[in-house]
Ligand SMILES: O=C(O)CCC(=O)C(=O)O
């Protein structure tokens with residue numbers, strides 16, 4: 001990877017974040033909203049039904065970059081199951097077992113992430129996490145046997161608790177992951193329609209896709225209080241950031257906490273909507289669409305006295321895929337701003353910037369030692 005590409009991934013992201021955080025204009029936020037989109041017509045045999053859902057997705061992606069989806073077909077039992085496993089992982093698994101899966105032992109950002117180990121915006125964060133990536137056993141289709149990691153390697157990088165330490169954990173994780181993976185592939189077809197591309201445009205790029213998932217735990221607030229955007233926050237769950245891949249599918253427990261930055265710099269709560277996933281555009285898709293689709297800054301603050309659990313799934317195309325700006329996003333007024341890039345290269349560089357010293361996961365695990 002040449003250094004221009006690296007610099008762009010680093011500076012582009014942080015410059016974008018800084019410009020969004022410092023933009024406190026009082027201009028109207030219209031049409032900033034987080035629409036709830038019932039995607040059941042997207043499973044219809046009629047193209048016009050599917051296109052109608054895609055059109056709603058497009059209007060969310062060019063404005064707030066966030067939307068909820070309902071009637072998505074993932075059974076409720078699968079969603080409640082994974083949230084229960086998250087709770088078991090964080091509460092029941094002894095610390096010494098978690099230590100065996102510490103993120104510092106991974107070059108790919110996988111494993112147990114104690115709250116102090118990573119930081120996005122330099123904040124002290126209260127979240128604790130557990131991260132893993134795609135493996136064929138988690139894919140209902142079985143994949144195409146060509147999966148490559150973010151860094152182009154092919155070894156199996158995931159850490160899992162021993163079955164005896166957390167019986168049934170892996171099975172529930174697998175059942176959840178395989179459902180959201182298929183849903184994400186389905187959504188990519190809707191994204192294709194939303195971008196005036198053939199519906200199958202992205203299919204061949206998601207045969208062995210990147211898909212990092214996390215279990216997240218946010219402890220209850222020390223000082224529970226209602227949302228008030230005018231108060232400077234001290235207890236940040238997860239600092240202000242945008243996501244890195246194509247789009248994120250987020251499942252959260254019934255506790256609120258996710259906040260989204262509107263164009264005028266106003267933090268706006270995105271409360272849990274029962275039975276939904278929150279979908280947001282991430283930076284790689286923003287880049288690929290030449291900035292037409294918005295990757296919006298968000299953060300998490302648990303202001304309640306309840307614990308909060310969430311399960312984001314960050315969906316990417318195949319990491320070994322190189323892409324150029326989508327032609328339907330290039331116009332005379334908006335010429336292509338970006339050179340071609342390999343998906344894994346961009347995403348790994350973005351992930352690296354979240355480690356304590358910014359030097360990242362790749363190639364030098366020693367830099368993580370505390
Ligand atoms: O926990 C949440 O609700 C959001 C998590 C998130 O934004 C992330 O992990 O990127």
Ligand SMILES: [Fe+2]
Pocket residue numbers: 241242243298
């Ligand atoms: Fe995020």
